[in-house]
Amino acid sequence: MKQYIRNTRMFFIVVMISILISGCSTIKKEVAFKNDTTSIQINNDSCPNNGDCAIAIKKGSYSIETDTTGAMYPLFTEGEGELVEFTYAVPAKEGIADGDYKETIMFQVPKGLKGIMVLKDASLSKLKLLLNKQCFCRGQAGYHLITQGRLAIKRNAKNEISFDLNYQIDGIDIIVSNIKL
The missing domain is CATH 1.20.5 (Single alpha-helices involved in coiled-coils or other helix-helix interfaces)
Known part of the structure:
Protein backbone atom coordinates (compact mmCIF):
# COMPACT_ATOMS: atom_id res chain seq x y z
CA MET A 1 0.00 0.00 0.00
CA ASP A 36 7.85 44.79 -30.95
CA THR A 37 6.50 47.73 -28.97
CA THR A 38 7.06 51.49 -28.99
CA SER A 39 6.55 53.17 -25.61
CA ILE A 40 5.45 56.78 -25.57
CA GLN A 41 5.46 59.53 -22.96
CA ILE A 42 1.96 60.71 -22.16
CA ASN A 43 0.34 63.96 -21.20
CA ASN A 44 0.06 64.19 -17.38
CA ASP A 45 -3.58 65.32 -17.72
CA SER A 46 -4.52 61.78 -18.79
CA CYS A 47 -3.05 60.14 -15.69
CA PRO A 48 -4.55 60.58 -12.21
CA ASN A 49 -2.01 61.37 -9.48
CA ASN A 50 -2.41 58.14 -7.52
CA GLY A 51 -1.37 55.78 -10.35
CA ASP A 52 1.13 55.11 -13.11
CA CYS A 53 0.26 55.43 -16.79
CA ALA A 54 1.85 54.11 -19.96
CA ILE A 55 0.99 54.12 -23.64
CA ALA A 56 2.41 51.64 -26.12
CA ILE A 57 1.92 51.21 -29.84
CA LYS A 58 2.35 47.55 -30.79
CA LYS A 59 2.64 45.78 -34.12
CA GLY A 60 -0.08 43.24 -34.76
CA SER A 61 -3.82 43.05 -34.38
CA TYR A 62 -6.51 41.32 -32.39
CA SER A 63 -9.95 39.91 -32.75
CA ILE A 64 -12.59 39.87 -30.03
CA GLU A 65 -13.48 36.34 -28.95
CA THR A 66 -15.99 34.97 -26.42
CA ASP A 67 -15.29 32.13 -24.00
CA THR A 68 -17.71 29.43 -22.87
CA THR A 69 -19.06 31.63 -20.06
CA GLY A 70 -19.92 34.46 -22.47
CA ALA A 71 -17.03 36.70 -21.37
CA MET A 72 -15.12 38.48 -24.12
CA TYR A 73 -11.35 38.64 -24.55
CA PRO A 74 -8.91 39.75 -27.26
CA LEU A 75 -7.00 37.17 -29.30
CA PHE A 76 -3.72 38.77 -30.41
CA THR A 77 -1.98 37.92 -33.68
CA GLU A 78 1.42 38.98 -34.90
CA GLY A 79 1.80 40.60 -38.28
CA GLU A 80 0.55 43.70 -39.97
CA GLY A 81 -1.40 46.37 -38.21
CA GLU A 82 -0.94 48.59 -35.19
CA LEU A 83 -2.72 48.71 -31.90
CA VAL A 84 -2.62 51.33 -29.17
CA GLU A 85 -2.64 50.28 -25.53
CA PHE A 86 -3.05 52.74 -22.63
CA THR A 87 -2.59 51.39 -19.10
CA TYR A 88 -3.44 53.06 -15.79
CA ALA A 89 -2.27 51.06 -12.77
CA VAL A 90 -2.42 51.53 -9.01
CA PRO A 91 -0.30 49.02 -7.08
CA ALA A 92 -1.71 47.47 -3.92
CA LYS A 93 -0.67 48.89 -0.57
CA GLU A 94 1.85 46.72 1.20
CA GLY A 95 0.24 43.81 2.99
CA ILE A 96 -3.02 43.88 1.02
CA ALA A 97 -3.67 40.83 -1.14
CA ASP A 98 -5.58 41.37 -4.42
CA GLY A 99 -5.42 45.13 -3.97
CA ASP A 100 -3.95 46.02 -7.38
CA TYR A 101 -6.12 48.06 -9.73
CA LYS A 102 -5.59 48.41 -13.49
CA GLU A 103 -7.50 49.84 -16.44
CA THR A 104 -6.20 49.07 -19.92
CA ILE A 105 -7.73 50.66 -23.01
CA MET A 106 -6.83 49.23 -26.40
CA PHE A 107 -7.83 49.84 -29.98
CA GLN A 108 -6.60 49.10 -33.48
CA VAL A 109 -5.28 51.91 -35.64
CA PRO A 110 -7.18 51.94 -38.95
CA LYS A 111 -5.08 50.57 -41.82
CA GLY A 112 -3.91 53.28 -44.18
CA LEU A 113 -4.84 56.11 -41.80
CA LYS A 114 -3.65 59.47 -43.10
CA GLY A 115 -4.83 62.72 -41.58
CA ILE A 116 -7.61 62.77 -39.00
CA MET A 117 -10.42 60.29 -38.32
CA VAL A 118 -13.20 61.02 -35.82
CA LEU A 119 -15.46 58.25 -34.53
CA LYS A 120 -18.37 58.59 -32.16
CA ASP A 121 -20.46 56.11 -30.14
CA ALA A 122 -21.42 52.95 -32.10
CA SER A 123 -18.81 53.65 -34.82
CA LEU A 124 -16.10 53.10 -32.16
CA SER A 125 -16.65 49.36 -32.65
CA LYS A 126 -14.82 49.67 -36.01
CA LEU A 127 -11.59 49.99 -34.00
CA LYS A 128 -12.46 47.23 -31.50
CA LEU A 129 -12.14 49.68 -28.62
CA LEU A 130 -11.84 47.64 -25.39
CA LEU A 131 -11.49 48.32 -21.69
CA ASN A 132 -9.85 45.63 -19.56
CA LYS A 133 -10.56 46.36 -15.90
CA GLN A 134 -8.46 44.28 -13.51
CA CYS A 135 -9.40 44.50 -9.86
CA PHE A 136 -11.09 42.70 -7.01
CA CYS A 137 -14.47 44.22 -7.87
CA ARG A 138 -17.36 41.86 -8.59
CA GLY A 139 -19.27 42.51 -11.78
CA GLN A 140 -16.77 45.16 -12.90
CA ALA A 141 -13.60 43.23 -13.81
CA GLY A 142 -12.93 41.86 -17.28
CA TYR A 143 -13.10 43.07 -20.87
CA HIS A 144 -15.80 45.52 -21.94
CA LEU A 145 -16.49 46.84 -25.44
CA ILE A 146 -16.61 50.64 -25.51
CA THR A 147 -19.48 51.99 -27.63
CA GLN A 148 -20.09 55.35 -25.95
CA GLY A 149 -17.68 58.21 -26.49
CA ARG A 150 -15.61 60.03 -29.05
CA LEU A 151 -12.19 59.24 -30.53
CA ALA A 152 -10.21 61.60 -32.74
CA ILE A 153 -7.12 59.87 -34.13
CA LYS A 154 -4.50 61.49 -36.34
CA ARG A 155 -1.42 60.34 -38.24
CA ASN A 156 0.87 63.23 -39.20
CA ALA A 157 3.36 63.56 -42.08
CA LYS A 158 6.11 61.99 -39.90
CA ASN A 159 3.87 58.89 -39.49
CA GLU A 160 3.33 59.64 -35.77
CA ILE A 161 0.01 58.87 -34.14
CA SER A 162 -1.88 61.15 -31.77
CA PHE A 163 -5.38 60.78 -30.39
CA ASP A 164 -7.98 62.21 -28.04
CA LEU A 165 -10.40 59.72 -26.49
CA ASN A 166 -13.38 60.38 -24.20
CA TYR A 167 -15.51 57.39 -23.21
CA GLN A 168 -17.88 55.82 -20.71
CA ILE A 169 -19.42 52.41 -20.14
CA ASP A 170 -22.84 52.08 -18.52
CA GLY A 171 -22.68 50.09 -15.30
CA ILE A 172 -18.86 50.07 -15.11
CA ASP A 173 -17.02 52.46 -12.80
CA ILE A 174 -13.86 53.84 -14.42
CA ILE A 175 -11.21 56.22 -13.16
CA VAL A 176 -9.70 57.31 -16.50
CA SER A 177 -12.31 58.47 -19.01
CA ASN A 178 -10.21 60.86 -21.10
CA ILE A 179 -6.87 59.98 -22.73
CA LYS A 180 -4.80 62.33 -24.88
CA LEU A 181 -1.63 61.60 -26.75
Missing part, protein backbone atom coordinates in the same frame (compact mmCIF):
# COMPACT_ATOMS: atom_id res chain seq x y z
CA LYS A 2 2.85 2.41 0.86
CA GLN A 3 4.44 1.68 -2.50
CA TYR A 4 1.17 2.49 -4.28
CA ILE A 5 0.91 5.85 -2.45
CA ARG A 6 4.54 6.71 -3.33
CA ASN A 7 3.94 5.82 -7.00
CA THR A 8 0.75 7.90 -7.08
CA ARG A 9 2.55 10.92 -5.59
CA MET A 10 5.41 10.53 -8.04
CA PHE A 11 2.97 10.31 -10.96
CA PHE A 12 1.19 13.47 -9.76
CA ILE A 13 4.49 15.37 -9.49
CA VAL A 14 5.53 14.32 -13.01
CA VAL A 15 2.15 15.40 -14.42
CA MET A 16 2.37 18.82 -12.68
CA ILE A 17 5.91 19.42 -13.96
CA SER A 18 4.79 18.50 -17.50
CA ILE A 19 1.91 20.98 -17.31
CA LEU A 20 4.21 23.75 -16.09
CA ILE A 21 6.76 23.08 -18.83
CA SER A 22 4.16 22.95 -21.60
CA GLY A 23 2.66 26.26 -20.39
CA CYS A 24 5.93 28.09 -21.04
CA SER A 25 5.52 27.99 -24.82
CA THR A 26 2.54 30.38 -24.68
CA ILE A 27 4.48 32.76 -22.44
CA LYS A 28 7.36 32.88 -24.94
CA LYS A 29 4.97 33.81 -27.76
CA GLU A 30 3.46 36.64 -25.75
CA VAL A 31 6.91 38.01 -24.83
CA ALA A 32 7.98 37.87 -28.48
CA PHE A 33 4.88 39.87 -29.42
CA LYS A 34 5.53 42.48 -26.73
CA ASN A 35 9.15 43.01 -27.85
